[in-house]
Amino acid sequence: MAAIRFSNVGKRYEGGFDALTGVDFTLESGEMAFLTGHSGAGKSTLLKLIMLMERASRGQVQVGDQDLNSLSRRNIPQHRRRIGVVFQNHHLLFDRTVFDNVALPLQIAGYDPSDAARRVRAALDKVGLLMREKQNPIALSSGEQQRVGIARAIVNKPAVLLADEPTGNLDPELSEGVMRLFEQFNRIGTTVLIASHDISLIERMRRRTLVLRGGRLVADGY
Amino acid sequence: MAIKPQEKVAPRGAQKHRVGHLDRSRGWFRHHIEVALQALVRLTVTPVATLMTLAVLAIALALPGFLFTVVNNIQQFSIGWDTNPRIMLYLNTEVEDARAEQLSLELMLHGGLSGVELIDRDQGLREFSSYSEFAGMLSLLDSNPLPAVILVLPADHQAAALQQLQAELQSIPEVSEAVLDLEWIQRLNAYLLMAERFSWVLSGLLALAVLLVVGNTIRMTLESRRDEILVAKLVGATDAWVRRPFLYSGFWYGLIGSLFAFVLVQVSLYLITGPANQLAQLYSSNFVLQGLDLTSGLILIATGTGLGVLGGFLSTGRHLRAIEPS
Incomplete structure (x- = not known):
């Protein structure tokens, strides 16, 4: 089954700028792929369309069996709960502990606190930060902060995991570690799509790679 | 935020999860209290x-x-x-106490009145002294400056009848002023x-x-x-x-x-x-x-x-x- 399907998708911003034009691809459930291209090629826009932070101007975006065009504003929160996202600048909240940062999606989804606590610990354990749960994320290194962001993205066990330049601020060694984490989640069935311009890292991973140029999909292969 | 870290170590590994309906409403309630x-x-x-x-x-x-x-x-x-309109008859100050007394007795015979009460000049002075802070000033005067007052209760409470009665009482020579309380109430x-x-x-x-x-x-x-x-x-x-x-x-x-x-x-x-x-x-x-x-x-x-x-x-x-x- 397709996890993500783009059918002739176009995104035109106000003022007539075309961020995406005629994008067609299908990501099967359980697949892991990279999305690459120069900055401004449309990588972030493509991820935003999946997250419904933006709406497609043309064509159809499908996540699971849901056509996003027919999803009303009211249903966006439910949609986002099925998708985990990792950001380059990780979007952590510095007014609360690592634990509470990771617990936020579960609180929003209405989990029982003890159940949520178990899941938060499991997620922190997976990214190797279980010992840091009581700390404020501001006290962590940028690599650790990124891993907290990953723990928050996967704590809800999303079917789809998106990452926007997840290694943008990390040195090669840390980047490798983060990629291994994504591979682990992919191995247990999560569909993973990673936007990155780190060509050498992508080549080493030997995964399917979608290449965007000027808003068009110009290559799709291994 | 709200979820307290617990000390016991959780079982590891992936588990399928669905938030049940009961769980959800309990969570909703708890969330409200927390927030x-x-x-x-x-x-x-x-x-x-x-x-x-x-x-x-x-x-x-x-x-x-x-x-x-x-x-x-x-x-x-x-x-x-509202239910008991009254008319206060302020008598001229030169009216003698005896004449005031007599007038009040005459008024008792008036068919349009259901009650008559005389407050003579001495009584008026006493009441005034007991309530007013200006009482001390009265002792500076040679004579009692207060008029005698006859308070009458009209039998007919209709506005027109009251006004007519007021005019009639006003016309009594000894009466300086007939004041209908009701006007004040209105x-x-x-x-x-x-x-x-x-x-x-x-x-x-x-x-x-x-x-x-x-x-x-x-x-x-x-x-x-x-x-x-x-x-x-x-x-x-x-x-x-x-x-x-x-x-x-x-x-x-x-x-x-x-x-x-x-x-x-x-x-x-x-x-x-x-x-x-x-x-x-x-x-x-x-x-x-x-x-x-x-x-x-x-x-x-x-x-x-x-x-x-x-x-x-x-x-x-x-x-x-x-x-x-x-």
């Missing part, structure tokens, strides 16, 4: 700013509460006269109606002030929590979820503000109880100054709380929609 408490705690983080806001709210809410109570009291005070009632209307208008304006104060305060906290709102929306928070803490802030502002207002009204009324009761005594009324009773108090508090929540609602609506991840 309400957090909103309350948040108010204590900036105690001075919070107290100033609460003071403004309390005053804005106390003013209408106070006005309505005063109007209510005066209405109650005047009820006694005027008082007109004043009261105006005061009540005025209270409503003022209440409306002050309610608007409460909305603005709460709304503005909450909009500022909303700006300071922008990042939190963005992240929450990214991980699937609904508009209602994001809005809830701000509605509870409004709730607390309204509730605590109106409780303060209630106390303010009661204290103000307590301060005027003494003079008010003295005034009532002067009118031989068994009137007792009423504070805010339970019902009015509850109305005040419910209104204040409602305005607080509404203020939170109005100030978050458009702004929360505007804060969207991009």
Whole structure:
């Protein structure tokens, strides 16, 4: 089954700028792929369309069996709960502990606190930060902060995991570690799509790679 | 935030999970209590700013509460006269006591009157001395300056009949002035109606002030929590979820503000109880100054709380929609 399907998708911003034009691809459930291209090629826009932070101007975006065009504003929160996202600048909240940062999606989804606590610990354990749960994320290194962001993205066990330049601020060694984490989640069935311009890292991973140029999909292969 | 880290180590590995219906409603309820408490705690983080806001709210809410109570009291005070119009006959000062006595006896035979009471000059002086602070000045005068007064109760309470009776009594040579109490009551009632209307208008304006104060305060906290709102929306928070803490802030502002207002009204009324009761005594009324009773108090508090929540609602609506991840 397709996890993500783009059918002739176009995104035109106000003022007539075309961020995406005629994008067609299908990501099967359980697949892991990279999305690459120069900055401004449309990588972030493509991820935003999946997250419904933006709406497609043309064509159809499908996540699971849901056509996003027919999803009303009211249903966006439910949609986002099925998708985990990792950001380059990780979007952590510095007014609360690592634990509470990771617990936020579960609180929003209405989990029982003890159940949520178990899941938060499991997620922190997976990214190797279980010992840091009581700390404020501001006290962590940028690599650790990124891993907290990953723990928050996967704590809800999303079917789809998106990452926007997840290694943008990390040195090669840390980047490798983060990629291994994504591979682990992919191995247990999560569909993973990673936007990155780190060509050498992508080549080493030997995964399917979608290449965007000027808003068009110009290559799709291994 | 709310979930307490526990010491026991959790079982590891992936588990399929669905949030059940019962779980969900229990979670919803727990979430509400949590958010309400957090909103309350948040108010204590900036105690001075919070107290100033609460003071403004309390005053804005106390003013209408106070006005309505005063109007209510005066209405109650005047009820006694509505059913018993009286005519006071002020006699000329040169009328002898004996003549006054005789006149009052003659009036008793008048068919249109159901009661006659003479307050002679000595009695008038005694009453005046006992109630008035100017009593001391009377002793400076050689003679008693007060006229004798005959108080008569008309049998017919119709306005036209009363006026006719008043004119008739006015024409008695010994009578200097015949005053129909009812006129005074009618005027008082007109004043009261105006005061009540005025209270409503003022209440409306002050309610608007409460909305603005709460709304503005909450909009500022909303700006300071922008990042939190963005992240929450990214991980699937609904508009209602994001809005809830701000509605509870409004709730607390309204509730605590109106409780303060209630106390303010009661204290103000307590301060005027003494003079008010003295005034009532002067009118031989068994009137007792009423504070805010339970019902009015509850109305005040419910209104204040409602305005607080509404203020939170109005100030978050458009702004929360505007804060969207991009």
